[in-house]
Amino acid sequence: MDSSSHIQIVLSKINEFHRLTISDSDIKIKNAIQEILHLWPEVLTAVDKATDDELFTLNISRAVLTQVFTIVLSKDFFNKDHLLVREIFFTCFNILVNHVYIFKNTNSTPRNIFIDSNVRLLMKMLTSITSLVKFQNEDFSKINDYQLFIAIREHIDQDFKHDNLTDGIISFIWNLSDRTILVPLFINTGYVNSIIQWIKTREIKFRDDKLNAPIHILHNLSRHDDGINQLNIYNALKIIDDIKTETNKYDNPDDLTIHIAMIRALLTNINQIKNDSKKYSNKILNMIIKLCIDAAKNERYRYNGSHISEPLTVLVKLFYNDDILHNTFYNNEIKSSSNIQLLIELLISLLTKFYSKINLDNDILENYTCVVILNLFWLISNHKKYRQIIQNNEQLMNIIKRAVNDEEIFIDTFMPRTMKSIKQSANDILKNFDS
Template identity: 30%
Template structure:
């Protein structure tokens, strides 16, 4: 009732009221506010949120009343001072975190940021100070949990707020307003999309200037917020570049003595902690690696505080402790953990840390509260990189292996990382690896990811590589030059030429296994890279390969640490100590391997199987798709929403692949469409997950079929079917045809040992030469289509769009610009090669073309599927 009375009084304020009525109403509001919030706004959260949802409405009235110094302005300022006191000394973060609807937070932010007029900040009479202080406070805290871009800010806000802060940063009268402005900029500095704007308006320059100004320091809170802004900016790639250009580290060091003098011990300790974290974010990983940071007792204390922040933040609902979100602590720790000394100290002195990191990873790969979903990618990337660093140390392996849930999560991340992250996070350092790469690296170090062993040599149409080049991407130009020269004399495996799939580690391992020599391009970046360390470890320890270290022409780095030990005593070649040609010739002489002729064997032809299974997926009709939905117990509503728009089995396959690549975007779109389609009804997570799982199983089953097809049809390999002990399945369809007449082993029909021995005896039969079988003559059917696609006109293209039930909007957007059949074929090929890029571009163009309308995935998939079938027709 009190809340309703307060809100009603607030809404009743108007410019048409008499002076007495206005003053009485405002005084009553002040009393009710004091009564409801004796210990601040957090005292009564429902009341506080009702106030915030309605306060912005009467700001124009307050502005008018404050423009004149009279009884009305005095009463207004008393109310605003009461509200300012209710905001003071409490952490409003908890209040805004309790708002679970992100759209509500966005509305609050937009309501208040739009009120921050330039005139308020130009006023030298302080008449609007209480009003602006309340507005800035509410704006700053409401911004914490939402994405913000420059478009969300009033024009020139960052400029006039900076001018105000520069003018008043040591003013005792305006210190509270200055600190709220700095708090708001601190929040903005955490938004990667806003950092370039903050830099352009020279906030970093001002903060560093404030640090180095001689004389007495401002208030503790002002210094604290200045340091916070620099620390937040240092989380972003762009921020690091600018702060290093401005010699931020030097300024931090120079400010320490005066700060220590002007602030008490506890205050200085807090500031120094923030400055130390900023330093760690700004320096290169190589410097952290080489420094003996643990010799400094104070640095040890900083590490203890950092671990404490992470442990305590993990226990808070908002994941914030001492002004730090847990992601900030994790990012810093991931950088510091490149120093093995630091890593060992933190893990051995804090038994809780490993368990804490494990629980966080498990938590953030499962259900995430909607209002903190924006932190998921960052947390997962930093956590997996932390675990990757930890996994290099033998003492940690027992911890990993005893934590079953953690190992399951890591395995899932390795195989299904696209479900968890899809973009590069600008607020994590560049030297942190992608989620999948880190997860694979952990499993490799723990020997849980069984990469392919040395392969039996097979006949191929091309030569096997003799050397594999392992390098850091800082040396990619030199690597390209080297490969171009050496390729005339040797066969070379190098990532940018050979890696064609997402399975990066498997392909790298295959390249190493086939190589006779691993050439290492040595640099400090190579030393700093966990990936390079992983490659070298596998080459030396697992495969026992010869390695040959080489140095690029201008490389001055002297190997140390783990790399120095690895290549100690090895012959090396420095391309800076002789001409490129002489150095390259020396490399060739060291490799000294004669090229061997490898005879090509043409693939066998499927004389046994000359036709596809009777009901191939490619031949599925709408009825088959509906049957698949039913058999997989997928909710009927999802068939109505999605399945009903997929006209072929290949379209379903394309959709499953799209869903894997754009999981988060697709989930958001399906949820939104579901609510619109079914009158506001909410999509149930379990229903969507059932659909996702069926799609993934469907896509994976096609992958198994593709593997078997490649083994039999392309490579002509022997196959040996085996069955697990409890397997009752009788092969049918395409699989039944494939393995018909093959010898098989069933582990359920004899003891495991006997079945395994039988398998060994079958495998160990004498290898027989597989004779090439000439393909059937394809000249029998040489008749072209009656109306070849290459001869199509614009009308034919429009007809093709209509016949394939492609949405009319997509014809307008794309088809209408394709004038010939060959242009359509080229587009289809381009779409296949650059699917992700093209999907993003078409989505963006669609929204612009059709007034913000969103491209529906099923419409795009129908188009993609038709394009792929068109390419298939042309090839045949």
């Protein structure tokens, strides 16, 4: 069989998927995405011997992959099929691993342009499903995986032209770093120093809609103790404090303001926070509380990309400062006072919902949210005048008493060292009531 015949066979196989529609059965749709992804390495290899006309047709074929992927995303079964999500993610990822050279190659040959466009499509697909993947500790443990992460980091390091690959990479890293289990991966592949440099040069390195991406990535790294340690080695706090939020440059200056405040709190140790109230104004506190409320009301417990556990973690750390805690409950702004009451009601509701499932569905974020909420109530219970907030709520008290006696001990590998466990928090709340 000559090369032209082989390419025609590949194109014929791709064309079969063009007939897939959203009304097809779930099984057919699932098979289609599996088959077309396993075909795609063959598509990328076919370009080596393709004529100009065949290359043009192969380029158009990306639309078929996009079509199949879009149909899969629209189906209810997809979000629930964790094995399929992992299969799609790692099939796409492994194709990137096998074409790592494209991140280092600057030659604009027709072949490289074709590979580049396919790599960007695959990264876009990966970015869109990252939040659904149940990652495991052994993921990305191969040397080739590490080499890919290093290559895409170095591509951004060396790019000052806002190229399309950089745009795709920064979105991929942004979403991937949101998964706390993967923070050590980014540390081990040299991202901490690079991200700090990206923040310094972001106005010439990234397009307008991605200017804040490296700041969000830094925030993601600071949600892990190892990330905090590494960021402090590189004096990330100074870099964050030097950032100016200018309305004419950023789509949402408030979003940037709150993330800078959250990063500052996460990178600052508790003893420093206890003695420094000035850096956390009423405006900042109100923004953090409002973010918690908006996320709590959302079906996925997210708002503007932040899971409710993120601002709550910051609030817990800030509540070690008695002045900040008192000011949150009793400042001069009526809106703030009503917001904290609403937040407490929502947190009790969330705790009631999540605690009943703890250790059953192994949802790390939901389990960790229980940890954070009970830490928050423990800090509140340290102050006699606020204890009735807890004692007067029967549902909350039942959970606290249950947590003390629960034989199941929930351990979150990525729980910050400053957090008490569920059992410890519950115990200390009850001790405060007896004091």
